[in-house]
Amino acid sequence: MMKNKGWIIGLICLFAFIRVDGQGTSEDYRRAEEWPELIRNKIYDVPLRIKWNKEGEYVWYEKNTPAGKDFVLIHPSSQSRSSFFDVEKLIQALSEKLGRTISADALESDQMEWVDADTVGFDLAGYTWHWNRKENVLVQKGRVSARSGGRGYWGQQGDDSKGHPVESPDGKKVAFIRNNNIYIAEKSDFDSVKPLTYDGSPGEYYAADLKWSPNGRKIAGYISSRVDTRVLTLIESSPSDQLQPKLHTRDYRKPGDALPQRQPVIYNLDQDTLFYFDENMIPNQYSVHKINWWSDSRGITFEYNQRGHQQYSVGELDANTGQSRFIIEEESTTFIDYSGKYFRYDLKDGDEIIWMSERDGWNHLYRYDGRTGEVKNQITSGEWIVRSVVHVDEEEGRIIFRGSGRRDQEDPYHIHYYSVRIDGSDFRELTDENAFHTAYFDAEYNYFVDVYSRVDRAPEAVLRDGEGQILMELERADISSVDELNWRSPEVFTAKGRDGETDIWGVIIRPTNFDPDKKYPVIENIYAGPHGSFVPKTYHPNPGGMQALAELGFIVVQIDGMGTSHRSKAFHDVCWKNLKDAGFPDRRLWMEAAGRKYPYMDLDRVGIYGTSAGGQSAAGALLFHSDFYKVAVSASACHDNRMDKIWWNEQWMGWPVGPHYAASSNVENAGKLQGKLMLLVGELDDNVDPSSTYQFCDALIQAKKDFELVLLPGQGHTSGGEYGERKRRDFFVRHLLGVDPPEWD
Numbered sequence: 054m055m056k057n058k059g060w061i062i063g064l065i066c067l068f069a070f071i072r073v074d075g076q077g078t079s080e081d082y083r084r085a086e087e088w089p090e091l092i093r094n095k096i097y098d099v100p101l102r103i104k105w106n107k108e109g110e111y112v113w114y115e116k117n118t119p120a121g122k123d124f125v126l127i128h129p130s131s132q133s134r135s136s137f138f139d140v141e142k143l144i145q146a147l148s149e150k151l152g153r154t155i156s157a158d159a160l161e162s163d164q165m166e167w168v169d170a171d172t173v174g175f176d177l178a179g180y181t182w183h184w185n186r187k188e189n190v191l192v193q194k195g196r197v198s199a200r201s202g203g204r205g206y207w208g209q210q211g212d213d214s215k216g217h218p219v220e221s222p223d224g225k226k227v228a229f230i231r232n233n234n235i236y237i238a239e240k241s242d243f244d245s246v247k248p249l250t251y252d253g254s255p256g257e258y259y260a261a262d263l264k265w266s267p268n269g270r271k272i273a274g275y276i277s278s279r280v281d282t283r284v285l286t287l288i289e290s291s292p293s294d295q296l297q298p299k300l301h302t303r304d305y306r307k308p309g310d311a312l313p314q315r316q317p318v319i320y321n322l323d324q325d326t327l328f329y330f331d332e333n334m335i336p337n338q339y340s341v342h343k344i345n346w347w348s349d350s351r352g353i354t355f356e357y358n359q360r361g362h363q364q365y366s367v368g369e370l371d372a373n374t375g376q377s378r379f380i381i382e383e384e385s386t387t388f389i390d391y392s393g394k395y396f397r398y399d400l401k402d403g404d405e406i407i408w409m410s411e412r413d414g415w416n417h418l419y420r421y422d423g424r425t426g427e428v429k430n431q432i433t434s435g436e437w438i439v440r441s442v443v444h445v446d447e448e449e450g451r452i453i454f455r456g457s458g459r460r461d462q463e464d465p466y467h468i469h470y471y472s473v474r475i476d477g478s479d480f481r482e483l484t485d486e487n488a489f490h491t492a493y494f495d496a497e498y499n500y501f502v503d504v505y506s507r508v509d510r511a512p513e514a515v516l517r518d519g520e521g522q523i524l525m526e527l528e529r530a531d532i533s534s535v536d537e538l539n540w541r542s543p544e545v546f547t548a549k550g551r552d553g554e555t556d557i558w559g560v561i562i563r564p565t566n567f568d569p570d571k572k573y574p575v576i577e578n579i580y581a582g583p584h585g586s587f588v589p590k591t592y593h594p595n596p597g598g599m600q601a602l603a604e605l606g607f608i609v610v611q612i613d614g615m616g617t618s619h620r621s622k623a624f625h626d627v628c629w630k631n632l633k634d635a636g637f638p639d640r641r642l643w644m645e646a647a648g649r650k651y652p653y654m655d656l657d658r659v660g661i662y663g664t665s666a667g668g669q670s671a672a673g674a675l676l677f678h679s680d681f682y683k684v685a686v687s688a689s690a691c692h693d694n695r696m697d698k699i700w701w702n703e704q705w706m707g708w709p710v711g712p713h714y715a716a717s718s719n720v721e722n723a724g725k726l727q728g729k730l731m732l733l734v735g736e737l738d739d740n741v742d743p744s745s746t747y748q749f750c751d752a753l754i755q756a757k758k759d760f761e762l763v764l765l766p767g768q769g770h771t772s773g774g775e776y777g778e779r780k781r782r783d784f785f786v787r788h789l790l791g792v793d794p795p796e797w798d
Contacts, residue, residue, distance in 0.1 A: 076606025109495030216261025483521030735768030
C-alpha cells in the first residue's frame with residue numbers, strides 16, 4: 054500500500070513539474086495563437102510580386118516597409134531606381150472615385166500593366182484604371198469583363214467524342230465528328246460533307262480533338278475506346294442554403310481501373326488514305342497525348358506513357374508513308390517520374406530534341422537527333438540534378454535552367470541558376486550565393502531579378518545581367534522587428550541515412566522561450582510524398598505554422614527522408630511499390646543524431662502529424678514504427694493507396710495492383726496500432742476519397758483500437774483550418790506534455 058502511495062505521489066510530482074515547467078500553459082497557447090499576427094508583414098524591404106514590362110525596359114515590385122506598402126521601379130539599362138508611383142496619392146484618388154476607403158493592400162504589382170512611360174494600368178473594384186504617375190491623375194477606363202469561374206474539378210472526365218468543327222488553316226474547310234467518324238466539308242457548303250472514316254462506333258470512336266496539318270492537306274486525331282469512369286459520391290451534411298443534405302459526385306479513377314486506349318491516326322487528303330499508328334507499339338496505355346504536327350506537315354508526334362510508368366516514349370506517325378516509329382524511348386526498372394521531371398523541346402522543326410531523363414541516376418538534359426532517334430550528346434551531367442528548364446534560346450543554342458546539388462558543402466536542395474550550350478559546352482553559373490535563389494527574367498532573358506535567402510539567412514535581392522553579373526543591389530531585408538520577438542531561426546541539421554553514407558537534411562525549430570535546461574517532446578511535421586521535397590529552404594519566421602506549434606513547449610522538426618524527390622534516382626526509388634517506407638529509417642536516425650547532440654530533445658516523447666500523403670505517413674508511424682513515435686495526428690489521408698486517385702498512386706506504387714498495395718495499407722495493418730491517434734477528415738474531400746479514412750476507422754474498431762475522429766462538415770481536402778489546428782495542438786499537449794489544455798474560449 055505504501056509503495057502504491059509513493060508511486061502516486063511521484064506521478065503527481067512529475068506532472069506538477071511539467072506544469073511548473075511552463076509548457077502547454079495558457080500563456081504558451083496565447084503566444085502560439087498570436088505568433089502569426091506578430092510576424093505578419095514584419096519582414097521589410099523584400100521584393101514581392103516582381104513584374105517586367107513586355108519590352109524588358111523596366112521591372113517593378115512591391116515591398117513592405119515600416120511606413121506601409123511601397124512600389125519600386127528599376128531601369129536596368131541605366132541601373133537606376135525610383136518610386137513607381139505615389140501610393141498615398143493613388144489610394145486617395147481611388148477612395149474619392151469609389152466613395153469608400155481603399156487600402157494599399159488592394160494594390161498588387163503583379164496585376165499592374167505598363168501602359169506607357171507615364172501610365173500604370175490595373176483592375177480594381179470591377180473597373181480598369183489608368184494612373185498617370187507623373188501628374189497623379191486617375192482615369193476610370195471601364196468595367197472589367199466577367200472572368201470565367203476557374204478550371205473546375207481537376208479529375209473531371211470530358212467527353213472527347215463531342216466537339217466543335219475544326220477549321221482548316223486557310224479557313225475554307227472544316228473537320229468534325231459525326232456518328233463517331235471523321236467528316237470534312239467546305240465551310241461555305243455543308244452539303245458537301247464527306248466521310249473520311251467508317252469504322253467508328255460508340256465503343257470505339259474517333260475523338261473530336263482533330264488537328265489539321267499546317268499545309269491543310271492532312272488531318273490528325275485518334276480513335277479511342279470507351280470505358281466507364283468511376284464516380285466518387287460525397288454527402289454534404291450541412292449545406293448553408295437548405296436543411297437537407299446534398300449529394301455531390303465527381304469523376305474519380307482509382308488504381309486498377311480500366312482506361313481508354315487511343316490510337317493516333319492521320320488522314321492524307323491527297324492520297325485519300327488513312328494511316329494508323331501501329332497499335333502493337335503502344336499497348337496497355339496510361340495515356341497517349343500531346344499530338345502535334347511538324348511544321349512541314351511531314352507527320353505528327355505524340356507521347357506514350359505505358360501503364361506502370363516504366364516506359365515513356367515520343368512516337369511519330371509519318372503522314373505520307375504511314376510509318377510508325379519511336380524517336381525517344383525512355384525506360385526504367387522502377388518508375389519514370391513523368392509528372393515531376395519532364396521536359397521536351399523540339400529544335401528546328403524536330404531536327405533535334407532536348408529531353409530530360411534520369412537514365413544515368415541523376416536528372417539531366419540530353420540532345421537527340423530527331424531524324425534518327427540517336428542521342429547526340431548529354432547536355433548536363435554529374436551527381437546533381439536539373440530541376441527545370443527556364444528558357445531555350447534556339448538562335449544562340451543555349452539553355453537557362455534551375456539546378457540543385459551541384460555546389461559542394463551546400464544544402465543540395467538549394468536552387469541555383471545556370472546556362473549551358475546545347476552541345477554541353479560553356480557551362481556557366483548565374484547565381485553563386487549560398488542560398489535558395491528565385492529568378493525573375495525579362496522577356497529577352499537579358500536581365501533578371503534574383504531574390505535569395507535561407508531558413509537562417511534573411512532575404513536579399515539583386516539585379517543581374519544574363520551572364521549572372523550583379524548590376525545593382527536592390528534590397529536587403531530588414532528583420533529587426535522579428536529579432537525583437539526573440540525569434541531564433543530554424544537550425545539546419547544533417548545526419549547520415551540508413552545507408553550510412555547519404556546526408557539527410559532537415560530543420561530544428563525551437564520555441565522563442567527556449568531553455569536548454571528543460572526537456573522538450575519532439576514533434577515531426579511529415580510530408581513524405583515522392584512528388585517533391587518539403588523541408589523549408591527560405592527565410593520565414595513561421596514555416597508551415599511550425600514555430601507557432603513549437604511555442605506550446607515542443608521541438609518541431611521537418612526532414613526529407615529517402616523516397617522523396619530532388620536527389621538521385623536511387624534516393625527517390627526507395628518509395629517504389631513501398632509508400633509505407635516514407636523515409637522512416639532515415640528520419641529516426643536523423644532525430645537520434647540530433648538527440649545525441651541536444652539532450653533536451655526528449656526522444657521518449659515523439660509525436661508526428663501530416664496531411665494528405667503526410668497524413669498517411671503520420672498514421673503509419675503508429676502502425677509500423679510505434680516503438681519510436683507515440684502520438685500522431687493524421688488529416689485528409691489516403692490510408693490505402695487503392696482508394697486514392699489513379700495518377701498519383703500508380704505513379705509510385707505501379708501497375709498492376711498487387712499485394713504490395715495491401716502491404717502499405719494502414720487499413721490492412723490497423724491492428725498494429727500502438728499509441729495515441731487522431732484522425733481528421735473533410736466530408737467533401739474530392740482529392741482523397743474520405744471513405745479511405747472511414748475504412749481505416751472501421752478497421753481500427755474491428756481491431757478494438759482506441760482513436761479519435763474529427764469529422765469536418767462542409768470541408769474538403771484540409772488540415773482542418775483553425776478548428777483542426779486547435780484540436781491538433783490540444784492532442785499533442787495532452788498526450789506529449791501530459792497536461793490538460795486550456796479551456797476553449
